[in-house]
Amino acid sequence: MNKGVIFIISGPSGSGKDTLMVELFKKCPEIKFSISSITRAMRVGEVEGVKYNFISKEQFEQMIKEDKLLEYNSYVGNYYGTPRKPVEDEIEKGNNILIEVDVNGAAQIKEKMPEAVSMFIMPPSFEELERRLSGRGTESEELIRKRMQSSLDEIKRASEYDYIIVNDDIATAVDDIISVMRSCQLRQEKQKHIIEEVLEKC
């Protein structure tokens, strides 16, 4: 049996990544999702084990020490990262798994697992990015400017990714992601067994 494929998805604030992920999993419920480990407190509406595993700082530092993370980082005093084992288990079973991370996390995973396939979600234009970030209407000018800068900093690293998905129309962007995933299964190195099966009979 073939190993599954690891897909990395990143998208800056304003790329519409969150809505895109919801629509993607509606359309492809069979895709596994990598649950991040984080040390910050649970927020209202969050459920343990859905998007995050909430663990202590001590547990997280133990995982770092034992090299049990594919990537990790810290943000305002808390750690967040991707545990290695669940990802490895799924691909061993032949399942594809999606890891949602930022540009730093994506670079760390690619270094450890160069066979992972990475996708970057882009806003269709600078103007649309501005519109999306300011359109929420509830934040200060200052916060919007900060978000914009952080998005642009991530977009500057988009060329590190294998595929760029432009999220103008959500349905099209979801189909683009599905095409990338499907095409990766069709790569020669993933289809070797079929060639061998046919040839061993002759």
Next chain:
Amino acid sequence: MNKGVIFIISGPSGSGKDTLMVELFKKCPEIKFSISSITRAMRVGEVEGVKYNFISKEQFEQMIKEDKLLEYNSYVGNYYGTPRKPVEDEIEKGNNILIEVDVNGAAQIKEKMPEAVSMFIMPPSFEELERRLSGRGTESEELIRKRMQSSLDEIKRASEYDYIIVNDDIATAVDDIISVMRSCQLRQEKQKHIIEEVLEKC
């Protein structure tokens, strides 16, 4: 504007490639098709300029001399090959173009244009290949054995291709080809202009 992509498709006798091509062009009439130049006589039902340009041996040899072919070969005393110019013109215009060739032709094109994306159409199993080749019912045992051998010889070189499309169910195989084509447009190197467009405004 981005250059188009060159797609190479090969499939041995019994892979069902011809039916697949018909269905693919029905679904994606916008894909350009590379017309081969050949020196054999026109057969009943063939029309100049649809699948082939019928030219003289002298004209063909002139093209070889002037390096005007992306690939060529000879078979029972006749030449066939892929003229370079129409392919280059289409990709310059940003169009994708599909070249249908055998394993030798595919290898020649890949050497000249490593950026071309190649797909190999496989029968789903040895048994099904046998069934398809003998199922025509009109040929001698000897001819069937020869066809089988030639198919297996091509399948032995399937691992030279970028993607393997298993043609069990035609609709699925057509969608697989379309996924590969779509995903190639989304590759980072094809999407650079979008990244640049967003960043140059900031």
